[in-house]
Amino acid sequence: MGSLSSRVLRRGGGRAVQERGSEAGSAAGPGGGGASRGSACYCRGGRKRKRSSGAFCYCELGSDDEEEEDDEGDEQERLLNTPRRKKLKSTSKYIYQTLFLNGENSDIKICALGEEWSLHKIYLCQSGYFSSMFSGSWKESSMNTIELEIPDQNIDVEALQVAFGSLYRDDVLIKPSRVIAILAAACMLQLVP
Structure with missing residues (x-):
């Protein structure tokens, strides 16, 4: 291997092209070939661009259109090879x-009106009804399945679904036609402040 050195070659027009390595002296210009592989161009705007052929870029040979096409190709290549992070749901x-x-x-498990919900005590404790049920010495505090008696005729399965679901999410959209049933379920479960 030869010694490492840097040379600056001056071409017409005062532009400088820098070569590195022991084969640096073999490039004789556009037709001179023999430049080391991996050579780079330090032209136009001071940006370093590696040439795939290994030859130097002599600024007089390239056009602005060619440089823009290379930039677009490089950008497209970067986008195609960039791994995408999977979009996560909000918490x-x-x-x-x-x-x-x-x-x-x-x-x-909470059973009511012929329906069964698999829930979590920690979330149910947000409700005054379940909080007192689980914290006291009630028989339900140690049970794995609780059967709820629904005394209010306005409460239906859909209203209970919305009421239980409200313990697990931030916002609840209620249709005007469902307000009475959902409010009745929320009152029974002591969800209303």
């Missing part, structure tokens, strides 16, 4: 979907 949506709708890792 609230994830909790609602995974814990409430899917019932993953539930520690209690």
